[in-house]
Amino acid sequence: MNPYIVAFGMGWYEICLSLSLVIAVFVADKLTIKCGFSVKLQRLFLVGAVLSVAIGFVGASLFQAFYDFMATGVFKIDETTGITFYGGFIVGAAVFLCVWFFGGKAFKISAETKEKIGSMADIAACVVPLAHAIGRIGCFMVGCCHGKQTNAWYGVNMLTENGWQTVVPLQLYEAIFLFLLSGVCFWLLFARKTEQRIPLLPIYGVSYGVWRFIIEYARGDERGQTIVSFLSPSQLIAVLLIVASIVYFCVWYQKKKKK
Numbered sequence: 001m002n003p004y005i006v007a008f009g010m011g012w013y014e015i016c017l018s019l020s021l022v023i024a025v026f027v028a029d030k031l032t033i034k035c036g037f038s039v040k041l042q043r044l045f046l047v048g049a050v051l052s053v054a055i056g057f058v059g060a061s062l063f064q065a066f067y068d069f070m071a072t073g074v075f076k077i078d079e080t081t082g083i084t085f086y087g088g089f090i091v092g093a094a095v096f097l098c099v100w101f102f103g104g105k106a107f108k109i110s111a112e113t114k115e116k117i118g119s120m121a122d123i124a125a126c127v128v129p130l131a132h133a134i135g136r137i138g139c140f141m142v143g144c145c146h147g148k149q150t151n152a153w154y155g156v157n158m159l160t161e162n163g164w165q166t167v168v169p170l171q172l173y174e175a176i177f178l179f180l181l182s183g184v185c186f187w188l189l190f191a192r193k194t195e196q197r198i199p200l201l202p203i204y205g206v207s208y209g210v211w212r213f214i215i216e217y218a219r220g221d222e223r224g225q226t227i228v229s230f231l232s233p234s235q236l237i238a239v240l241l242i243v244a245s246i247v248y249f250c251v252w253y254q255k256k257k258k259k
Helices: 012-034 039-072 084-106 110-115 117-141 170-191 200-218 233-258
Strands: 005-007 156-160 163-167
Touching (some): 084 110, 084 117
Antiparallel strands (some): 156 163
């Protein structure tokens, strides 16, 4: 990966990643107002979001290191690849939920936090793919395409470690897919009537999980070993994401039937 340093030791990837987080938190905060959150709950969200992002960065490296340890028996914290986005997402989500519940009790608004947890999940389904897409643009801009060399029409000339080569820019295509997925989730968030509300998190999880599982077959780079021999690390995460989304929907549906 070519660094393409722009300013202050930061390359395009770091700049896009930072922008993605700022934009995601800003948009999510505006959506809390749209969804009728109280002022206390909006402040609680901001605290939780900032902490989850900060700790999520550390969690991503640790998640990858433990995953590699299970697959290879070697524990090493190094420049990480593969499943770090969801490593950070999982850790960040855990931190956010802790802040959400314990902070809600501390501010004596626990009833409202429980009532709004579905809205928070919907907001996450909108802003997570948006942030992820901007990060993918950063990957594309530094030549990290994760694609096979090709002469096909969907290939582009990229400056790689081996010089200029025509490659399949999967990061760009994934960014386009994520922008579209985010747009669909935003449209569903604002277009649905109250009685027709279906949770958006399963829509995001299943859609991206299927996409990620399929696109792995087009990747040409070596992604390392996995704890499941017939799946790549990203495919394994994709399967877990699909399963978790289906479970979330089933729990939501059972609760809806009881009402």
